[in-house]
Amino acid sequence: MIECLLAEDQTLVRLGLKNLLELDGELVVTHCAENGAACIELLEQYQFDIVLLDMRMPEKTGIDVLQAMKKYKNKTPVLIITTFEDCDVLVRAMNLGARGYILKNAELECLVEAIKKVHIGQQVLQPTLTQYLLSQNYDKAEQLTDKEYEVLKCLSLGLSNKAIAETLNNSEGTIRNHVSQIIAKLNVKDRTQAVIKAINEHLI
Amino acid sequence: MIECLLAEDQTLVRLGLKNLLELDGELVVTHCAENGAACIELLEQYQFDIVLLDMRMPEKTGIDVLQAMKKYKNKTPVLIITTFEDCDVLVRAMNLGARGYILKNAELECLVEAIKKVHIGQQVLQPTLTQYLLSQNYDKAEQLTDKEYEVLKCLSLGLSNKAIAETLNNSEGTIRNHVSQIIAKLNVKDRTQAVIKAINEHLI
DNA sequence: CTTGAACTATGACATATATCACTGTTTTAA
DNA sequence: TTAAAACAGTGATATATGTCATAGTTCAAG
Numbered sequence: 353m354i355e356c357l358l359a360e361d362q363t364l365v366r367l368g369l370k371n372l373l374e375l376d377g378e379l380v381v382t383h384c385a386e387n388g389a390a391c392i393e394l395l396e397q398y399q400f401d402i403v404l405l406d407m408r409m410p411e412k413t414g415i416d417v418l419q420a421m422k423k424y425k426n427k428t429p430v431l432i433i434t435t436f437e438d439c440d441v442l443v444r445a446m447n448l449g450a451r452g453y454i455l456k457n458a459e460l461e462c463l464v465e466a467i468k469k470v471h472i473g474q475q476v477l478q479p480t481l482t483q484y485l486l487s488q489n490y491d492k493a494e495q496l497t498d499k500e501y502e503v504l505k506c507l508s509l510g511l512s513n514k515a516i517a518e519t520l521n522n523s524e525g526t527i528r529n530h531v532s533q534i535i536a537k538l539n540v541k542d543r544t545q546a547v548i549k550a551i552n553e554h555l556i
Numbered sequence: 557m558i559e560c561l562l563a564e565d566q567t568l569v570r571l572g573l574k575n576l577l578e579l580d581g582e583l584v585v586t587h588c589a590e591n592g593a594a595c596i597e598l599l600e601q602y603q604f605d606i607v608l609l610d611m612r613m614p615e616k617t618g619i620d621v622l623q624a625m626k627k628y629k630n631k632t633p634v635l636i637i638t639t640f641e642d643c644d645v646l647v648r649a650m651n652l653g654a655r656g657y658i659l660k661n662a663e664l665e666c667l668v669e670a671i672k673k674v675h676i677g678q679q680v681l682q683p684t685l686t687q688y689l690l691s692q693n694y695d696k697a698e699q700l701t702d703k704e705y706e707v708l709k710c711l712s713l714g715l716s717n718k719a720i721a722e723t724l725n726n727s728e729g730t731i732r733n734h735v736s737q738i739i740a741k742l743n744v745k746d747r748t749q750a751v752i753k754a755i756n757e758h759l760i
Numbered sequence: 761c762t763t764g765a766a767c768t769a770t771g772a773c774a775t776a777t778a779t780c781a782c783t784g785t786t787t788t789a790a
Numbered sequence: 791t792t793a794a795a796a797c798a799g800t801g802a803t804a805t806a807t808g809t810c811a812t813a814g815t816t817c818a819a820g
Contacts, residue, residue, distance in 0.1 A: 362639065362660040364667060368572020375575075386661075435566065456566040457590075463568060497796060510749035513777070526798050532778055542806085543777075544748045545714035551755055701766060717807070730768055736808055746776085746808075 354471050355382045357398075359391040359417065360406040360433070365456075369404075369433075376464050388412025392420045395428065402471050403430045405450070407441055408554075415441065418448035419498065431470045433463070441554060443495070452476025496537055501556070503530040508547050508556050558675050560585045561604040563595035563621065564637070565613040569660075573608070573637075580668050592616025596624045599632065606675050607634045611649065622652035635674045637667070656680025700741055700759075707734040708759065712751050 356373065358381045360366040370381040383398060385391035389411040395403070407414035414432060421428070432445050432453035442453055451470040454463055455478065466476040496504065506516040513531060517524040531543060540546050550556045560577065562585045564570040574585040587602060589595035593615040599607070611618035618636060625632070636649050636657035646657055655674045658667055659682065670680040700708065710720040717735065721728040735747060744750050753759065 363663055364576065364637075364660045365569050365572060367664055368569060368576050371575045371579075372568065372572050433568075456568045459567055460571055499797065507748070508752065510744065510746070510752050512746070522797090523799060525800060528778070529780095529799085530797090532780090535778075540714065541778095542714070542716070544711070544751055547748055548712065548714050548751060548755075551752075703767065726767090727769055729770060732806095732808070733769085733810095734767090736810090739808075 354379050354401045354467065355399075356380065356402050356404055356467070357383050357385065357391065357394055357400040357428075358404045359385040359388065359409065359414070360404075361386055361409040372460055373464070373467075375460075379464065379467065388414065388417045391417050395421065395426055396424070400428050402467060403428050404433050404467070405430050407432060407434045407445065415444055415448065415501075418445055418450060422448055429470050429473075431466055431476065444501075446477075447495075453478065496534060496555075500530055500534050500537070503527060504534055504546065504550055505556050507531065507534070507543055508550050510547075558583050558605045558671065559603075560606050560608055560671070561587050561589065561595065561598055561602075561632075562608045563589040563592065563613065563618070564608075564610040565590055576664055577668070577671075579664075583668065583671065592618065592620045595621050599625065599630055600628070604632050606671060607632050608637050608671070609634050609654070611636060611638045611646075619648055619652065622649060622654060626652060633674050633677070635670055635680065650681075657682065700738060704734055704738050704741070705759075707731060708738055708750065708754055711735065711738070711747055712754050714751075 356379060358366060358370055358373075360369060363386065366384055366386065370384060373379045373381055381404075382400070383394050385394055387409045391403070391405070391409075392412065395417075403417075405414045405417060412420075414434075418430065420426075421430070430445075430450045432442065432450050433456060434442070434453060435456050445453065452466060452475050454466045454476065458466075469476050502520060503516060506519055511519065513524050513527045516522075516531075517527045520527070531546075535542065535546055538546050538549050540549055560583060562570060562574055562577075564573060567590065570588055570590065574588060577583045577585055585608075586604070587598050589598055591613045595607070595609070595613075596616065599621075607621075609618045609621060616624075618638075622634065624630075625634070634654045636646065636654050637660060638646070638657060639660050649657065656670060656679050658670045658680060662670075673680050706724060707720060710723055715723065717728050717731045720726075720731045720735075724731070735750075739746065739750055742750050742753050744753055
């Protein structure tokens, strides 16, 4: 019996997935989380064989969950279940240790198969992402660091350098440098363009 | 027995919803459509007691389906099942004759209840939309002028004051003043926050 | 005909932003 | 154990941004 933690914010989708999965005799969804924060808590309290993780959630995102798992050295395998082939986010998720991802418009059999593969230690990648990685000459140097993502998140809240410095407990100069880096890496001209890009490309 | 047509593009969500609904003895999903075009075809071929319609679909959207139904005078009641409280689209849908809408993060009981209500001819509206309709003419005094909207649009493209000045054939100082006004009227602190607000509240 | 609103513009000013060069510390991977 | 990166910081500098006071033009409404 494979015990799953299902993190998905939309109630109807969450219930629907739980029911579908449990049609397969080997799978059981022992707990559900309706946001990232709840997911992190459940991971602290219980053991699971696998985490089925939606990316876009309120409170804490899937990325936040993966970061928390990394921090607390939680080795439970993670399968991303996502609506969008949102390449940047997926790349980040894979870099943060996710074992694979599957789209919500996949067939049920694929999902079940993916879960079982991840459970026995295999990776599950869809062709699109691999293509993206190959074609887009994916340059690791151009990837934002975790800290930079944190700063970008603050930027997208409309915070000034000073406010970000206070929020993240840094000097304003440090934040200035991070912002400068973000602007350079995103290949934009100023913070406003960075925020626009972040919103449009779902980087946050 | 209430015979339902379920139009929803994401396979896993579609299957999940079908299973959930059929847990209720009164409901049966006789057909599913994975996009708007398929939905329109099925409506031509079969009779249903109710249509459960996702808004964002490839091929044809939910709006397209409602327009087609209007055109062919198909009177099957429609319940919108949507992820986003995307007020403008929902208003359009209701004007096109949808009987109600429910969010994907509603409880299963609410969905079933909504379906039954719609089936017996009632309307199903969530509070948020009503609030939105009321708040439309809320801060008329703080409305942006046409010119200010133009400038805001430029801001949202990430243009600098100088670039906006060139685009709109004004001096940089004039644009600075407009930006200042926009910032004041939107009650934000700088251009970045103005852009964020513009995007979030669909001001552009 | 006058008033007010929108639009245009300038100059002055304070502050915020972005870049650069340089210096460390810590963490991670080879 | 090195070498790399990420991370934190300082100081200098140039430019962009936002605010204010002030003022002229146009145009529609009273």
